[in-house]
Structures are given as structure tokens and as C-alpha cells.
Amino acid sequence: MQYSEKVMDHFMNPRNVGEIEDASGVGTVGNAKCGDIMKVYLKIENGIVEDAKFKTFGCGAAVATSSMATELIKGKTIEEAMKITNKAVMEALDGLPPVKVHCSCLAEEALHAALWDYAEKNGIVIEGLEKPVEDIGEHEEIPEEE
Ligand code: FES
Numbered sequence: 454m455q456y457s458e459k460v461m462d463h464f465m466n467p468r469n470v471g472e473i474e475d476a477s478g479v480g481t482v483g484n485a486k487c488g489d490i491m492k493v494y495l496k497i498e499n500g501i502v503e504d505a506k507f508k509t510f511g512c513g514a515a516v517a518t519s520s521m522a523t524e525l526i527k528g529k530t531i532e533e534a535m536k537i538t539n540k541a542v543m544e545a546l547d548g549l550p551p552v553k554v555h556c557s558c559l560a561e562e563a564l565h566a567a568l569w570d571y572a573e574k575n576g577i578v579i580e581g582l583e584k585p586v587e588d589i590g591e592h593e594e595i596p597e598e599e
Contacts, residue, residue, distance in 0.1 A: 480566025486590035
């Protein structure tokens with residue numbers, strides 16, 4: 454399996470690891486199939502994501518995608534943040550091997566879960582945001598490792 458240099462960099466030196474104590478939104482998503490868990494903290498002020506941090510108990514690709522996802526979301530409006538899909542995260546990392554694509558889905562879901570938490574706490578509706586699931590493994594197939 455071949456990882457891009459960017460994936461290796463974000464795995465070895467992950468950005469934004471940690472917690473935000475007074476986070477505006479916190480989201481936790483896991484995948485029971487691989488057992489990995491990702492927790493994302495967002496600090497949102499005046500509709501802008503001022504800060505993002507994460508804690509990931511998971512594979513290297515999960516660490517790299519949460520690192521990149523939190524980098525991408527910082528400084529974005531909520532509308533822009535909604536455009537950070539797993540594909541956008543993968544592109545920013547110069548791709549992931551097919552068996553690791555589901556790890557980037559965990560990152561997208563964790564961002565959405567944190568945005569959902571923020572929306573609920575503030576009584577707002579974020580367009581296009583669906584209620585997050587706690588276990589994304591129920592909704593997807595992980596391809597077998599070759
Ligand atoms: Fe579970 Fe990567 S193997 S997130």
C-alpha cells in the first residue's frame with residue numbers, strides 16, 4: 454500500500470491534536486467495523502470556524518485525514534465548512550489507497566457531527582446538514598485489504 458507524502462506528513466506530524474475546552478461544537482464518530490473513533494472540537498464565532506482540534510483513536514489514515522480536515526475547516530464560514538467532503542480531504546492529501554477511503558469518511562462525519570452539535574446548541578439549522586450517525590460502519594462497506 455502506497456501513501457502520499459502528504460498523508461505520511463500528516464500522520465507523523467498531525468496538526469491540531471487536542472481539545473478545545475469551551476468548544477462551540479463537539480462531534481464523535483466511530484466505525485465499529487474497524488474500531489476507530491474520531492472526536493472533533495470546533496470553536497465557532499460569528500459564523501466562522503476560528504479553531505478546530507481533534508483526537509483520533511485510529512489508523513494512520515484516520516489521523517492524517519482528521520489532521521487535514523481540521524486544517525481545512527479553520528477560517529471557513531459554516532457554508533464553506535459544509536463543502537469539506539471526504540473527497541476534498543483526500544484531494545488535499547494527494548489521495549488515499551482505496552482500502553483507506555472509508556477513513557476519510559470518518560473525518561467528514563466527525564466534522565458534521567461537531568457542526569450538528571453547534572447547530573443544536575444554538576438552535577439553528579445548517580442547510581444540507583443531516584443528523585450524524587455515531588457508527589458510520591453500519592452504512593458502508595469497508596473493502597477487503599488486498
Ligand atoms: Fe478505521 Fe482507518 S481503518 S478509520
